[in-house]
Amino acid sequence: MTQLTDPSGQPPYLRIVAGIRRRIMDGELSPGDRVPSTRQIAKEWGVALATATKALTTLRLEGLVEARPRTGTVVAETAPARPPRRPSPPASPSEQELTLERIVRTAIDIADAEGLSALSMRGVAARLGVAAMSPYRYVPSKDDLVLLMADAAFGDETYPADAPQGWRSRIELGARTLWAVYRRHPWLAQLGSLTRPLLVPNLMVHGEWMLSALDGHGLDPTTLFDIHVLIYSHIQGLAVHLEWEAHAEAATGQSEDQWMDSRADVLRELVDSGRFPTFAKVVGAFDDGYDLRLDALFESGLKALLDGLAPIVES
Structure with a gap:
């Protein structure tokens, strides 16, 4: 080796x-x-x-x-004809002043590329080219840094000043905007649960957009907020798999397709056992296996949710 x-x-x-x-x-x-x-x-x-x-x-x-x-x-079919220029070495503290914004954005870059588990205060300092303890002058701990990262990341997408007409159009825009945020920053979906949500201003911006789309239709406050939470859980519930798959690929050295191929014998044994006839029938109908497409599931799930909620909102 x-x-x-x-x-x-x-x-x-x-x-x-x-x-x-x-x-x-x-x-x-x-x-x-x-x-x-x-x-x-x-x-x-x-x-x-x-x-x-x-x-x-x-x-x-x-x-x-x-x-x-x-x-x-x-x-890639469109691979560049020459190597990209090597980025300039990070500026020393004397060349460029260290700021909280630079610390947060550098931490986001690390989490986007390597996952939240790879993030450390020392790693952020190394990426910035400053002393290991320098970031602590701006943020007291990694937990505090993660909250600042989340707030900044949720703020990467905004909404138009002129809202679309109709509650459904506004909900669709809000849901797709939040999905785009999670797509850009997969680690975000790991941070908060439904029971202990992240209380950061820029996530509240998304919540305000969704709640305002549902407001004014005669819904009582509990029903209105239940619908908001249900839609949010659909988005976040799918988004958590973006980061989980990245972790699994790093741990196993196999892509999703390679992992499934390696378990073909186990799947065949289940299908041939006769214990799961409906499963066998459905799986047998695929010409080249089932492709799990999170983007397609997000869209079809959103449509099904809004179709089901329409009679409640519009009544």
Whole structure:
């Protein structure tokens, strides 16, 4: 197993990125070719699966690779003709003043790329190029930082000054806006439960939009708020799987499709057992397996919810 050592202190995942990028630019890997999986990278480079996943994520953000259902990660058809310019090293505290906003946005970047479990105050300081204790001058703890991150992330999407006509159009816009936030920041859905919600201003902005869409239809306060919570739970309930799948891929080194393929024998045993005839009939009708599409489930679930709620709201 190759050991990663770099006197310059370059993070291991960047060396992996550089190696795969070089193979793509040299034509060794062409558009559509599969790139090494997270498990293959971990074995070849002697790193943890999380580090391998981070390397592939970086390549995806650069536009060099893309994930394809039933195939895995491949070289993108629109891969750049030359490597992207290496970002400038972080400015020293003397070059650029450290601010709370920079700390929060840097923490969000880390959580977006690597998951909330990878976030630490020391890691934020390292990314900013400042002393390990410097962020504590602006925010007292990681828990406080996470709340600030959540508030900033929920504020990434806004609403138009002129609201659409009709309660349903407004609810659809609000639901899709919140789904877009969770899509951009998958870790957000892990932070609050229905019983202990996040009380941050920018999440309240989304709640205010939804409540105002339902207000004025003669609903009593309990029914109105129940409907709001029901719609929110549909959005958040699907969004939690975005981060869970990222964690599972990092832990197993397998994509969703690869994991399902590895359990084909178990699935076949269940189907052939005769104990679950309806399940067997439905699964047997798929030509190439069932693709779990969260975006499609979000839309179909939202439509079903609003169809069912229409008689209550409009009565």
